Amino acid sequence: MTAPEEPDELEAQFAQWRQYVKGRRELAATDAEELEDHLRGSVDELIAVGLRPDEAFLVAVKRMGSLDDLSREFAREHSERLWKQLVLTGVTDSPAAADPQSRRDLLVMIVCALGAAASIKIPTLFGVAFEEDGPFYATNLSLFALPWLAGFLAWRRQVKPVIMAVLAGLFALGAVGANIYPLDEDSQSAVLTGIHLPVAMWLVVGVAYVADDLRSSRRRMDFIRFTGEWFVYMVLIGLGGGVLMGLMYGTFSAMGLDPEVFVSQWLMPCGAMAAVVVAGWLVEAKQSVVENIAPVLARIFTPLFAGVVLALLVAFAATGGGLNLERDELLLFNLLLVVVLALLLYTLSARDPLAPPGIFDKLQLGLVGSALIMDALVLLEITGRISEYGGTPNKLAALGMNVILLANLAWSAWLLLGFVRRQVPFAALERWQTGYLPVYAAWAWAVILIFPPVFNYL
Known part of the structure; x- marks a missing residue:
């Protein structure tokens, strides 16, 4: 049967x-x-x-x-x-053997990369200097490059005009949300916007990526794999760029010239924005190269992160006390949980869905279970702080994010357990993860658009 x-x-x-x-x-x-x-x-x-x-x-x-x-x-x-x-x-x-479509993709990528590189210099035409208005650029950084990456992906998939309008509207909404509120540079809402805006904008890129089949869970999983491979290429391009800038400094200095202004105000910002588009094109055009690297990296780091999380839980049990975390430490714990979830997502996206469960799936189950316990402990710490000192934008944003992570990790652990026991198909785990992506998007938009006025722009 x-x-x-x-x-x-x-x-x-x-x-x-x-x-x-x-x-x-x-x-x-x-x-x-x-x-x-x-x-x-x-x-x-x-x-x-x-x-x-x-x-x-x-x-x-x-x-x-x-x-x-x-x-x-x-x-x-x-x-x-x-x-x-x-x-x-x-x-x-x-x-x-390159076909005309590949050459067209290359030309469109070059145009989009140049557009991204030029976009970060446009504010200087209105007196917003890169070296003097750092907070503005830090908040809006994702808006300079990601619309061009989304445009390249939309062109490749021959996106319908109505979806193009939706994409443009979402990027415009992000730009308005990031700049319309009267926020001080050191306000909590400004920091939260700077953190959540890239998440919201990247998921808009995801809409462009899956625009050819919006309701397909497999296409959403492909976007998760695209994200991991894009990150690998960005790291490689960044390392190459660092070598380039080091050589430029050395050779120009030997000639008695100072390239600092050119490097800091032109090469670094423009090159970084162009690299966002170039990395996306490389994933699309050279997928067979990276797909041999990225899954290996995921398999290396999954046991390492499992060991870190397990060590933290052992240390907590040994001390017998609460976490008692300050804000910076709490942020690090949340970052660790996000990385664990990212590893889970990417490993699932790179996995052969027809392969039977193996030892690595059991290791993933252990990682998710340990992260689930850690998330519950962090959540208890946050709720305790809110009940004792009251709510702030930072605390409530952390609370909401941890609740979202807790729900995702809890059901993921249940599905992984069923998959390891051969009672749940892999497709169920895949559908759960891809169907949960809009929850992260909704929360990011809520923090960007609702938190500032609710907390009186604190």
Whole structure:
């Protein structure tokens, strides 16, 4: 008998194929439907002779001789191991094989990167100096580059005008929320806006990324994987940029010239904004390179972070006292919990959804369980402070974030336990995590737009 989760997995694979085929500009919608009907018929025939649904689907794609090139391209862009094992055979990624679409992507990326680099210099035209108005730039930093990255992704996915309008409206709302309120530079609301605005804006980028299939949990998981790989590329570009600036300082200084003004006011800010777009393009164009690196990094750091969280819990039990955390320490604990959740999300996005549970899944369960206990302890500390000293924007923002994390971690732990015990399909865990993303977006927008006036711009 077919396992209960297999129809869901099969439909997810059909959705991925359908999304890819419809994204091809040379194919009309009727052609895509005809291709899918042909593929479904082939899959049904293979299932009827005894193949498992996932095996039947992959074999059916491989057998579509008239679509061999399209199947190969789909396999190249798809990150799951089985696709590459069964479909991608004997394919090379030589520069000569680059298609016109890749060249168009490169040109659009260059335009968007230049736009991002120019955007951070626009405020100087209105007297907002980079070296004198640091708080303004710190708050608005995400608004200079992320709209251009979203524009590049929207162009790649041929986003409909109505969705483009929604994206533009959300970025405009973020700009208004970040600058309309009369906040002092050192106010709690200003700091909270600077922290939550990048989160809200990045999730708007996520809307552009999944715009070709907004309701697909698999596409949302692809965006989570995109986020992790984008971060890896940003780190690599940052390291390369640091070497470049070091060499520039050394060589120019040897000639008696001082490049500090150029580096600090032009190269660093403009280069950083352009790198945001370039990193997104690299993930889209060179996915096969990073997808071999990022999952390895996740597997290395997951046990390390599990050890850190476990050590903290052991230390807490040994001392036998409360956490008694100051604001900075509380922020560090929250940051640790966010990193744990990010590791969980990215590891799930890079995992083969058809693979059975293994030892690494049990390790993840231990990490999530330890983080859940830590989150509960932090939550108790925050509520105790609020009950004793009253609420402030910082405390209530931390309280809300910890409640959101607690709910996510608690249900994630339950689903992971069921998955490890082979009682819950992996698709359920995936749907829970991707369906929870709007909760983070809603909370970030609430902190940006509602907190300042509610707390009298404190």
